Amino acid sequence: MPIEIEKLNFIYAKDMPFEYTALKDIDLKLQDNKFYALIGKTGSGKSTLIQHLNALLIGSSGKIKVNNFEIYTDKKNKNLKNLRKEVGVVFQFSEQQLFEETVLKDVMFGPLNFKVSESEAKAKAIKYLKLVGIDEKLFEKSPFELSGGQKRKVAIAGILALEPQILVLDEPTAGLDPESAKEILEIFFSLNKTIILVTHDFDLVYSYADEVIFLDNGNLITKRETVDFFTDDELISKYQLELPSLLNFQNKLSEKGFSFTKKHKNLKDLIKEVIYE
Ligand SMILES: Nc1ncnc2c1ncn2[C@@H]1O[C@H](COP(=O)(O)OP(=O)(O)OP(=O)(O)O)[C@@H](O)[C@H]1O
Numbered sequence: 629m630p631i632e633i634e635k636l637n638f639i640y641a642k643d644m645p646f647e648y649t650a651l652k653d654i655d656l657k658l659q660d661n662k663f664y665a666l667i668g669k670t671g672s673g674k675s676t677l678i679q680h681l682n683a684l685l686i687g688s689s690g691k692i693k694v695n696n697f698e699i700y701t702d703k704k705n706k707n708l709k710n711l712r713k714e715v716g717v718v719f720q721f722s723e724q725q726l727f728e729e730t731v732l733k734d735v736m737f738g739p740l741n742f743k744v745s746e747s748e749a750k751a752k753a754i755k756y757l758k759l760v761g762i763d764e765k766l767f768e769k770s771p772f773e774l775s776g777g778q779k780r781k782v783a784i785a786g787i788l789a790l791e792p793q794i795l796v797l798d799e800p801t802a803g804l805d806p807e808s809a810k811e812i813l814e815i816f817f818s819l820n821k822t823i824i825l826v827t828h829d830f831d832l833v834y835s836y837a838d839e840v841i842f843l844d845n846g847n848l849i850t851k852r853e854t855v856d857f858f859t860d861d862e863l864i865s866k867y868q869l870e871l872p873s874l875l876n877f878q879n880k881l882s883e884k885g886f887s888f889t890k891k892h893k894n895l896k897d898l899i900k901e902v903i904y905e
């Protein structure tokens with residue numbers, strides 16, 4: 629059980645006039661090597677929640693365990709650096725955090741910070757830059773000369789180069805063209821790690837996520853298997869959620885008399901069943 633959150637509360641600007649409770653009594657248990665989608669309206673607390681997973685934010689009360697680390701809300705935490713090696717967080721607008729002279733140096737920064745040798749850090753940087761699809765010609769350029777999408781990919785390579793066990797991604801594909809978004813998602817999907825993906829794109833959620841974690845107004849409403857979540861009509865209508873387009877399409881086909889053995893998570897399988905039935 630890599631992540632266990634118990635009764636986590638978080639208050640911004642505590643004891644100030646604008647105090648705001650952003651997370652309310654969150655209980656959550658996540659398993660190894662699963663792909664989780666964290667969804668919820670803007671302002672529901674998604675970014676706030678994930679920042680607790682590597683102790684960038686510390687709860688006002690409650691408990692968090694990540695593998696063997698316990699993050700305390702009531703006393704000083706030690707060994708946060710080790711925790712941050714296990715939990716890699718790609719922040720929302722991560723491209724704004726690039727700062728080194730060259731692309732290569734930017735990606736090497738993380739591993740070097742964790743006391744990896746220069747040559748090993750370079751090897752890791754090259755490996756992960758290539759993996760995210762950054763051309764070698766760009767390695768010696770300044771990150772500031774890159775396009776928005778390329779910058780995002782460099783920032784992602786920077787986190788992958790730390791080889792964390794748990795990867796947390798806050799809207800990593802927002803603003804990328806659909807092709808790049810798909811490429812990046814496929815990479816995450818192939819890594820065989822515990823992944824927590826924050827996104828507003830329900831089509832991505834539906835095709836990639838094993839389970840959905842749904843926040844509303846700082847409350848954890850449910851954590852559920854993806855198809856189960858999107859086929860809970862009561863929940864979908866209560867929170868006025870859009871259905872993923874593939875599920876919508878399958879429902880329309882069902883209305884027209886097609887019958888299916890299951891809800892399909894990709895178009896190919898859906899078409900196969902329509903053609904070969
Ligand atoms: N530094 C801050 N000070 C005070 N309130 C904050 C701060 N950061 C976030 N909040 C508030 O906490 C709530 C949750 O914010 P959070 O950024 O976690 O939402 P989110 O679900 O990530 O939204 P989005 O989908 O827009 O990224 C919001 O109401 C927000 O206004």
Ligand SMILES: [Mg+2]
Pocket residue numbers: 674675676720798
């Ligand atoms: Mg956010």
